[in-house]
Amino acid sequence: MRALRDFSISVADGEMLVLVGPSGCGKSTVLRTLAGLEDVTGGVIRIGDRVVNDLSPRERNVAMVFQDYALYPHMTVRENLAFPLRMRKLAADERARRVAWAAELLEIGPLLDRLPRALSGGQRQRVAMGRALVREPSVSLLDEPLSNLDAVLRVSVRAEIEALQRRTGTTMLYVTHDQVEAMTLGDRVAVLHEGRLQQVAKPRELYERPANTFVAGFVGTPPMNLFEAKLAPPAWAREADAETATLGIRPEAIEFATHAGTDTIAAQVEHVELLGHETLLHVRAAGLALVARTAGMSAHGRGDALHLRAPASAIHHFDAAGVRRPPQAEIGPS
Ligand SMILES: Nc1ncnc2c1ncn2[C@@H]1O[C@H](COP(=O)(O)OP(=O)(O)OP(=O)(O)O)[C@@H](O)[C@H]1O
Ligand SMILES: [Mg+2]
Secondary structure, eight states, X not given: OOSOOSOOOOOOTTOEEEEEOSTTSSHHHHHHXXXXXXXXXXXXXXXXXXXXXXXXXGGGTEEEEOTTOOOOTTSOHHHHHHHHHHHTTOOHHHHHHHHHHHHHHTTOGGGTTSOGGGXXXXXXXXXXXXXXXXXXXXXXXXXXXXXXXXXXXXXXXXXHHHHHHHHHOOEEEEEESOHHHHHHHOSEEEEEETTEEEEEEOHHHHHHSOSBHHHHHHSSSSOOEEEEEEEOOOGGGTTSOOEEEEEEEOGGGOEEESSOOTTOEEEEEEEEEEOSSEEEEEEEETTEEEEEEEESOOOOOTTOXXXXXXXXXXXXXXXXXXXXXXXXXXXXXX
16 A cells, blocks of 8 residues: 655745645655655655665654654653764763753753653653754654644644744644644645645645645635536537536635625525634525634524625635636636
8 A cells, every 4th residue: 555646745945844634644654754764665855955765764864753752751851852962972062052952942941850751741742842953953854743732732832833943944844634733834734635745835825725625625614615516618618518516615705695686595594603703604505505604603593594695706616526727707718
C-alpha cells in the first residue's frame, strides 16, 4: 500500500506550512519521510540545495516533535533539552547556552531540574518543542504538537509557536487535523486526503476558492453546503446535454429575505443551534438539507418558514469529478 501518491510540495525558507487532513491521510508519513525515518519508493527530497534521500536522519539537520512528544522519562528537563546537542557532540558551554536560551524562550526555566512525570501536559509539550529548537535546525517538523492540550492552553501555545517561528525564522512544517488551527497558523496550508495533496494555498484562498469538493467540505465550520445539481446548458450551447455538477454555498453566504420573491426559495427550519455569538439554522429547502448561519441569537424555532436567497456570486461550482469550475458568469464562449 502506498501512503502518499504524486506528492510534490515546496516550502519556502522561513515559511510556516501547515499540513492538514483527516486521520490516516498520510500527514505523519510526510514528516517521517522528510526526517529520514521512512524511505521513499520514488521521488526526490531536497532540503535547502541538498538532495537528502540518502542522508541519515541526523545528517539532515531536521528537528521533529513527534505526535506523542515522548520525552526521556529518566532524564530531567535540562537533560532532555541537552540530549540532542550531546548526540551532536557540542561543547558543554555551548550546550548550556542553548538550553538556557530555549528555557527562557519557552518559559520553562523553573522546571529544568524536574523529571517529565512531574510536569503538566502543556509543560511537557513545551519541553518537546524546546528539544527540537535547541538544535537550531534548518527545518522543524511538528506533528500535532498541541493535540494533548486543553482548549485554552492550545490557543496560548499556538500563539507561542507562531511568535517563536517569526522570531527565529525557522522553516516549519506543522501537522494538524484541526482545520481551524491550520487556518490560523499557516502562511500556507496544504490539504491532504487519502495520501494525495488536494490544494496548497494561503488560508484565505482555501476558504474563498476551494480547489475541489473535499477542500470545500473540509475547510470552514460548519462546512460548505454541497449538493448535486443538473445544470442546463447556457444559451450559446443549447445543443449540449445538461451537466451533472456539485454546487456549494457557505452557511454564512445564505441570505434571509422577509418575503417570498423571484430570487428566494422557501425553507423550513428543522433544527436550531444557538451558539451565543451566532446561530446555525438547519433548514430544508427544495428537498435539500442546508445549514444557514446568522449573527447573534436568532428568534427562529423549529418549524418556522423562511425565505432564503443565495447570491449567484456566492455559489461555488464543481464538475462531476468534484473539481472547481469558474463561476457560471465567467463561463462562456471566448
Ligand atoms: N508502518 C506502517 N505500515 C503500514 N502502514 C502504515 C504504517 N504507518 C502508517 N500506515 C498507514 O499509512 C496511512 C497514513 O498514516 P499516517 O500516520 O501518515 O496518517 P496521519 O495523517 O498522520 O493520521 P493521524 O491524524 O491519525 O495521525 C494510514 O492509512 C496508516 O494506516
Ligand atoms: Mg499522524
